[in-house]
Amino acid sequence: MTGAKMGFNTKRQTLWGWILISPLCLGLTLWVAFPMGLSLWTSLTEWDMLSKAEFVGLKNYITIFTEDELFLKSVRNTLYFTVLSVPLQMIIALGGALLLNTQVRGKRAFRTIFYLPSLIPIVVSSVMWLWLFNSQYGLINYLLHSVGLNRVQWIDSRHMVIPSLTIMNIWNVGNIIIIFLAGLQGIPKDLLEAVEIDGGRYWHKFRFVIIPLLSPIILYNMIVNMIKCLQLFVEPYIMTGGGPVNSSLSFVLHIYNNAFKYGKMGVANAMAWVLFILTLLISLVIFKTSCHWTYYEGDR
């Protein structure tokens, strides 16, 4: 279709195009490019937002890696949380979706119930789980105790606090289940039937049809969730304040503390950039290795 046929010449068309997407251009400048540049500049200064910023070069970056023990600890905590959460989320979501994709009764009801936790604001779920994890009066320990198991210290224990947050995080895996389920329903029936005709079992369907066709969806959700997990903040902020003994101090919580508690804007922004680069690197690694296990239709 030509511009002339549309009743507009190309020049006017281009003008209208840019007018219509102008909020996007402005938004990218005001809320993405400018803040990122500002952040980069601030990360090279010493600044408490009150006095004048003082240029210090790469000093902040060196400081966080050499002098700030908590920084590396917060990185470790966050990576631990991510490495624990993302694979478990993917496996459980895939399992749930596969179960729902069989001929079960009440599919809609199950789907609704599984999705419910994803609706709950993180603040509310943090408050709720704070109470469930209570080592004396919490429901979880009460149930464990009544079936004869030992009570667990959950978020009060240095070793259990990150796994506890992981359990919380897995609780709202429902939205991924729904995404995977929709993906499963999009798999052509004849492919699955072809496996049956060839005498294949369920495993063969799973390995040679379901996983390859679902792999782009899995990849996308894996990356989105990884980015989410690396930004862990609200749960430790509300539930533990980063404790006990900083064992749930997440990367973003540490950045927040540096910026708004200690007034070290330069250091906080340097950390934010490290987080940004770290996220980028991990995404890149996942993308690069993904060509071995993802399948796109039309690719040969």
Next chain:
Amino acid sequence: MMKTRRTGAVVLTYLCLVSGAICCLIPLLWLVRSSLMSTEDMFKLPLIFFPKKIRFQNYAEVFTMVPFAKFYANTIFVVTFNIFGALISNLMIAYGLTRIEFKGRKLMFSLSIGTLMLPAYVQLIPLFIEWNWFGKINTFFPLIVPAFFGNAFFIFMLCQFLRTIPRDFDEAAFMDGANYPLIIAKIILPLAKPAMAVVAIFQFMFTWNDFMGPLLFLNDREKFTLAIGIRTFISTYYTPWGVLMAAATLTILPLIVLFFSAQKFFISGLTLGGIKG
């Protein structure tokens, strides 16, 4: 042999699904149960599963202990503007990106999608500095204005949707002498209603649940939204657990009502946004 294996698999499937459903529901039921109990009853062993004396007073105290009604009003105010902004800006942008051919649109689309990969929290401190320069800290502006500039997730979703509408529609309108704004308002908008409903609902959820934004930008308790308002109940000295649980229940109530009245939009939003990656 084959038959028993089949039955076994079916039983196992239901067992997994039902136990999954129980795990999803119990924390929420426990929240509601705790919201109807006095703090003394909550701290009794053995645990009381169903409160004998139901204490509705917790719900009244939510409003007397802190300005909770104000939190509610503030949240609704911010949410309304966010939905309004999201509806206008994203439809405009998506139309421009999908239905007008001009140089640079592919690049802008990619840039927009690229922001989905940015960890949002990296920008939060500079955004705070930026709004501080504008002198708008402790106002609702930082929480509302960005919604008028489009959101990558919605743009992507609406682009997917607009591509399914035949271009002949626009063309016919041009023949009748219409211009782009008129076409968007009179032809595209009515057709895109279901997709716009998805945008509105998800924007509602994002804004209602947003914690970091209000935490950074709002200082006065009078201006708090629900998400950070809940935190005012928690203190190191004394936390009124029953009242806190009631406040939490009141916060999620509108979300649950919305979900059950518009479930199909939630599902289609999730699948549109999450599948085509």
